[in-house]
Amino acid sequence: MSGGSNLGAEPVAAPARRFSALDRIDVRSYGIVLSFLALFTALSLATDKFLTQRNLLNILDQSAPVGIVACGVTIGIIAGVFDLSVGAIFAVAAVAACKLALLTNPWVGIVAGVLFGAALGIVNGVLVNTVKINSFIATLASSIVFRGIAILVTGGLIVTVTDPAFKILGTATFLGAKYTVWVFALFAIATSFLLSRTTLGRYFYAVGGNAEAASLSGIRVEQVRTLAFIISGLSAGIAGVLAASRTSSAQPDLGMELALQAIAAAVVGGTSIMGGQGAIWRAVLGVLILAMIGNGFNLLGIDTIYQQIVQGLLIMLAVGLDQLLRRRR
Amino acid sequence: MTIPLPQRHNPLVEARNLSKRFGGIQALANVSLTLRAGEVHGLVGENGAGKSTLAKIIGGVYQPDGGELLVDGRPVRFGAPRDALAAGIATIAQELALVPEMPVRENVFLGVEPRRFGVVQREELRQRFAALDARTGFGVPGDILVGDLRIADRQKVEILRALARDARVILMDEPTASLTADETDRLLAIIRRLAAEGTAIVLVSHFLDEVLAVSDEVTVMRDGHLVRTAPASEETTESLVAAMIGRRIELAFPPRPALSPTAPVVLAADHLQRRGAIADISFDIRAGEIVGLAGLVGSGRTEIARAIFGADPLDAGRILVNGQPVAIRSPRDAAAAGIAMLPESRKEQGLFMERSVRENATIAVLPEMSPGGVVDTRRERQVARDAVREVDVRTRSLEAPVVTLSGGNQQKVLFAKWLLLRPKILLADEPTRGVDVGAKRQIYELLARLAGEGMGVLLISSEIEEVLGLAHRVLVLRNGRLVAEFPAEAATKDAVMSAAFGTPLLAGEVA
Secondary structure, three states: OOOOOOOOOOOOOHHHHHHHHHHHHHHHHHHHHHHHHHHHHHHHHHOOOOOOHHHHHHHHHHHHHHHHHHHHHHHHHHOOOOOOOHHHHHHHHHHHHHHHHHHOOHHHHHHHHHHHHHHHHHHHHHHHHHHOOOHHHHHHHHHHHHHHHHHHHHOOOOEEOOOHHHHHHHHOEEOOEEHHHHHHHHHHHHHHHHHHHEHHHHHHHHHHHOHHHHHHOOOOHHHHHHHHHHHHHHHHHHHHHHHHHHHOEEOOOOOOOHHHHHHHHHHHHOOOOOOOOOOHHHHHHHHHHHHHHHHHHHHHOOOHHHHHHHHHHHHHHHHHHHHHHHHOO | OOOOOOOOOOEEEEEEEEEEEEOOEEEEEEEEEEEEOOOEEEEEEOOOOOHHHHHHHHOOOOOOOEEEEEEOOEEEOOOOHHHHHHOOEEEEOOOOOOOOOOEHHHHHOOOOOOEEOOEEOHHHHHHHHHHHHHHHOOOOOOOOEHHHOOHHHHHHHHHHHHHHOOOOEEEEEOOOOOOOHHHHHHHHHHHHHHHHOOOEEEEEOOOHHHHHHHOOEEEEEEOOEEEEEEEHHHOOHHHHHHHHHOOOOOOOOOOOOOOOOOOOEEEEEEEEEEOOOEEEEEEEEEOOOEEEEEEOOOOOHHHHHHHHOOOOOOOEEEEEEOOEEEOOOOHHHHHHOOEEEEOOOHHHHHOOOOOEHHHHHHHHHHHHHOHHHEOOHHHHHHHHHHHHHHOOOOOOOOOOEHHHOOHHHHHHHHHHHHHOOOOOEEEEEOOOOOOOHHHHHHHHHHHHHHHHOOOEEEEEOOOHHHHHHHOOEEEEEEOOEEEEEEEHHHOOHHHHHHHHHOOOOOOOEOO
């Protein structure tokens, strides 16, 4: 092999690597799709209540908030930052939307809730960049503050909006599907386009994959990270507003498990927690797989206690596989 | 605790015909070495001569491809440093491996704490530490946190740690690199004292005076081969440098592009200063000129390139491009001023290993082909294809992740990336590291061609032949300062190496 100096002259242990790198891509790309199809088929065969338009739309509607947040969190993970505060931002956005809907009008509340999400993302970005704390710790801390603000604003109580216009977004349908499903679809398409087609998307991968190389390539690493936080904050803001609109109410303890659910969905889909790799469609599949497991348990009438165990095992399997495939390099 | 003094001429460790390859590079070829109890063995050679590789094989970090290692006359195979440690061989590496948050005493006995039923016997630990400290005469306080100690004292802790594990052989890789003169003297005294007690010491060092002062025997290495082992009393710094340089296979270099005497200065460094790295660095590069930067690892070569490129901040000094001072605070500023840098480590600092050749090639110029921030992928593919063809990257596809490419082709991807920026100045830091001979030659030709087209090139390399073979002018660095400058005609290997090592047989040294 040392003689092949003409055709891509191979030095340091390259030949073995070439094939394993190819394998890895294949397994990662198709593994999750196959799991999704297998689960879908299994549930379709196991119960005739699964493969109905109503049930499938129901799954999509229920996954919409966590799905939107999973898209935002995926961008963060690809850019190398974890946003654990999305649950708290979700609550702040929901509470803010309701409060402002009461004070002004429903539409102002809805728009403001979304903008609040993005604004809190800026706070996270500034925190991570200026204080130089690890994003995991920084957003863990900021999430406590954000939720504290939500409690402060509501006095810890539920806020209810009576104006029927407020619940249109969360409950009305368009072409057979709820608005929430459409918002989820649009957000997934928009973030997917951002990641795969824009310079900013390319920079997310670059910064998460190799921050030093990115900086030496002239990329403003801190700015890119802040933008990732803004997008995950925005996603939590949108999701929070949808949730508030759905029930015409909000309380400060909403979305307690949202951050972990969203990260779990991203990871189950195959986005690497090491950063620099991943895709929006993976987050969407991850969310749908987790939702289908829940739905399947309900339809089959199995005790929900097992549902948690199965979901947990699935996450372990996904992360374990990720590590295993990495080590093969 | 009394340790029986071993026989002085007892071979403790014997290396027989050790060989080690890293891909296409023969790092160690047929090297044999004997370490005796009570003996200090100096190991010298140029960067990449194989001395660290040899020490790492003896220390269990690397496994040899050929030859064998004997301890007490019995063949051994170390799978990891812990195996070597179990055989009494301890390594004190350049980057110390201590737990800063733990006190000295606990660091010394980490993993070998005296314990009963799993409970650490604090009093016994205290006594053992005191005994060890008395034996060496270090006087390191046992309850201070290691993180609060100076580097020199941390080294003492490392040595105590080795002794706490009954190490009979201690390998030291550049132990004095970050010590003051005073601390160095004390460390050398400690080394002699350990040897007098019967420990065998291997001292890998660039500082030839120190090696000669403290060693019983000195082994000189070159290109992975052992040149000779001789008693230190028979060597001088000059004889060592001569043996280290030697003669070796000539690499063919392309002819230097003609340099017009009126070529304008494209880059001027004016009294660059960065604390602890470089001091008072001034030089210029003219259009079409290749300026070589030679010096030992750690002499400040990379630091100069990084400072000019805005990767590290300067404490003082100015950078002028085409005669105009430019404010460079980040690599982004540098790129905007027409400066490109091939970083020292392409994996850590240059490439996005999992991403495609296309994405790696275009990342620095992406906005140019992205109206409204949306990448025009057709144009991007065209640009990437042209750039990659220009520097002759061999890849099965533009979409292949760069991790699947050979080292030489990876390096060429980095060239492609920076050439897309059409820079006026290229800072090339170790452009041929880890690259096979064929690709090396291509990179030489590329550098010569770029200079021929009017680019100013700063070439940094640990391979002195490259600098001598390609540069119009060679600057030599030592301890962060420029110590000599040679025009190509006067730049001989002896002269450059002498200046780099600071030995007195200099011809072209500047005041």
